[in-house]
Structures are given as C-alpha cells and as structure tokens.
C-alpha cells in the first residue's frame with residue numbers, strides 16, 4: 001500500500017480552507033482526525049521498518065481497534081474515510097473492527113455506522129468503508145470466533161495497559177498481547193502522557209517479546225483538552241493520543 005502521511009496533514013498552515021478556523025473548531029477537528037491519521041502514520045512506520053511485508057498487501061485493509069470508543073465513531077463515522085482512505089489510493093475497501101467488552105453501554109443507535117455514505121469520488125470508484133462491531137468479547141474471544149478477519153494493523157488508543165491490571169482482576173492484556181505479537185502484525189498504542197507510555201511499554205515487555213519500531217510524541221495528537229481525573233498530580237490536563245508507540249512481534 002502506498003501511503004504517505006506528512007506531519008503537516010492536519011496542520012492549519014497546510015490547508016488554505018482552514019485559515020479562518022477558530023481554535024475551538026480546530027481542536028474539535030484534531031479530536032476527530034487524530035485516530036485515523038495516527039493509524040496511517042503508524043502503518044507507514046511499519047512499512048518503512050519491517051522486513052515482514054505481508055500486511056497491507058491487498059486492496060482490502062483491516063484495522064482492529066481494541067477497547068474501541070463507539071461514541072467517537074458514531075459521532076463522526078466518515079473520519080476513517082477522510083483521514084485514512086483518502087490517503088491510501090490502493091485501498092478499495094477499508095474495514096474497521098471495533099472490539100470492546102462493553103462496546104455500547106449507552107445503547108447508541110448503530111444504523112449510522114451500517115449506512116456510512118462515502119463522498120462522490122469514493123462512490124464512483126466503488127470503495128467501501130465497513131464497520132464490524134464486536135461487542136461483549138475480549139480480543140482473544142474475537143480472535144477465536146467465526147467473524148475474525150486478519151488485521152493489517154491493530155490499534156489501541158489510550159488503553160492504559162499498565163493501569164488496566166490494577167482495577168480489573170481479570171486482565172485481558174497478557175493474552176491479547178500474545179495473540180498480536182504471534183501474528184506479527186504492527187500494533188499501535190497511544191497514551192495520554194510520556195510516563196504512561198513508559199509504564200505501558202515496560203509491562204508489555206514483561207509479557208511478550210516485541211520490537212519497538214517507534215516511540216515518540218504524536219504529531220497527530222488531539223489538541224482538544226480533557227481533564228485528568230486519574231493522575232492529575234502527574235498532568236492536570238490531557239490530550240488524546242499524545243504519545244504513540246508502534247511495536248511488532250518477531
């Protein structure tokens with residue numbers, strides 16, 4: 001897949017249409033665009049670094065998102081079209097698999113996701129954006145189910161891998177990480193803080209063998225501020241996907 005994500009993709013300077021955009025609208029746009037753009041960037045890191053080129057070869061590209069935030073997807077279902085599919089000319093069909101043990105606690109109407117209307121250009125080219133909802137299952141259960149589709153990239157946005165074991169007696173991460181690294185698929189995780197990423201990485205390395213392809217502040221982080229209720233002593237305000245890390249099993 002030919003994919004070039006420049007760091008200026010989301011920058012105001014690069015887009016003359018957004019010159020008049022105020023700070024609030026710009027922040028809201030980065031919140032919407034952050035995850036698809038970070039995923040596209042992570043996949044680019046993988047293709048530049050990895051000797052294993054078996055992922056992303058076909059015209060169908062599959063993204064697994066573990067611990068998916070359905071609210072976010074329902075609010076802007078076309079964000080994967082605008083900020084991923086449009087950057088990837090070789091992809092015909094993009095499949096986004098949303099996996100969460102409690103995917104829809106607010107009982108949101110899901111029709112919107114099943115009827116995403118793409119732009120005229122994509123429609124003319126007969127491209128598709130498909131959402132596959134995997135509610136009430138762990139990654140391991142999904143992996144062993146009939147609906148499983150092999151991913152080209154696996155993502156988890158702000159999962160707090162290190163924190164998750166602290167308040168959940170049944171930590172799903174050890175098995176999840178074993179499946180992902182065995183697959184040798186690129187795996188993108190993001191975090192709200194640098195310290196959180198350090199802790200997550202340390203915990204991951206205790207569980208599985210993996211190669212860190214990139215760890216850095218994310219140029220595609222959201223700039224919409226969120227309050228930190230968990231560790232405000234560490235950082236009182238947070239930004240989604242502030243730090244990114246791309247790893248791969250070997």
Ligand SMILES: [Zn+2]
Nearest residue numbers: 081118119122
């Ligand atoms: Zn389109």
